[in-house]
Amino acid sequence: MALYAIGDTHLSLRCDKSMDVFGGGWDGYVAKLQEGFSDLTPEDTVVLCGDISWGMSLEESREDFAFLDRLPGRKVVLKGNHDYWWSTATKMERFFEDSGFSSLELLHNNCRLWGDVALCGTRGWFYEEDRGEHSARVFQRELIRLEASLKAAGEREKICFLHYPPVSQGYRCDEILELLERYRVGLCCYGHLHGASHRQAICGTVGSTEFRLVSADYLGFRPMRLRP
Numbered sequence: 001m002a003l004y005a006i007g008d009t010h011l012s013l014r015c016d017k018s019m020d021v022f023g024g025g026w027d028g029y030v031a032k033l034q035e036g037f038s039d040l041t042p043e044d045t046v047v048l049c050g051d052i053s054w055g056m057s058l059e060e061s062r063e064d065f066a067f068l069d070r071l072p073g074r075k076v077v078l079k080g081n082h083d084y085w086w087s088t089a090t091k092m093e094r095f096f097e098d099s100g101f102s103s104l105e106l107l108h109n110n111c112r113l114w115g116d117v118a119l120c121g122t123r124g125w126f127y128e129e130d131r132g133e134h135s136a137r138v139f140q141r142e143l144i145r146l147e148a149s150l151k152a153a154g155e156r157e158k159i160c161f162l163h164y165p166p167v168s169q170g171y172r173c174d175e176i177l178e179l180l181e182r183y184r185v186g187l188c189c190y191g192h193l194h195g196a197s198h199r200q201a202i203c204g205t206v207g208s209t210e211f212r213l214v215s216a217d218y219l220g221f222r223p224m225r226l227r228p
């Protein structure tokens with residue numbers, strides 16, 4: 001019954017966007033993921049922190065979901081900036097159900113439970129996106145989603161999962177950090193940073209929250225065990 005997290009699986013089993021071309025750690029990454037999940041049991045839970053599949057639609061991502069579904073454990077899925085297959089919760093849940101992908105659940109405007117602990121989160125916000133009028137709306141929506149997720153947890157202990165880091169070297173998103181502080185989030189995991197960008201990551205405590213980078217290449221494609 002352990003809890004794990006990993007972000008950025010960037011699967012592309014059907015479309016032609018394999019990450020193998022990036023070389024380095026990404027070489028043979030699908031096999032590495034398979035091996036990395038071999039520590040997990042079907043009773044474990046793993047949160048997938050976005051950038052899950054390169055597919056442009058649910059159909060294009062089908063083989064990637066089938067691969068994830070076959071890996072041991074219950075998978076709680078949140079959205080990354082490259083998840084173009086993302087649709088409405090109703091459509092995604094129906095797709096998972098019709099396809100028999102029974103180990104996949106969405107973390108979106110809600111929270112999921114791991115025992116008494118609430119798993120909260122959303123995609124989050126990153127400085128790479130410009131701050132024009134449209135972006136400001138998207139940013140506000142992300143804050144609303146995050147707060148809705150934290151509220152749904154009630155008085156439970158909360159662990160937060162974001163795709164974008166809310167804080168990194170030279171950057172901090174005060175609005176998100178304030179929410180994490182206000183809702184007493186003790187641990188926040190995030191992905192998105194790859195390769196040389198790992199150097200920008202902050203892994204440690206800011207305010208009252210501990211931050212951990214869990215992008216797959218940073219972890220050597222082995223989910224990070226969070227609890228117990």
Ligand SMILES: [Fe+2]
Pocket residue numbers: 051080081082163191192193
């Ligand atoms: Fe990303």
Ligand SMILES: [Fe+2]
Pocket residue numbers: 008010051080192193194
């Ligand atoms: Fe990514």
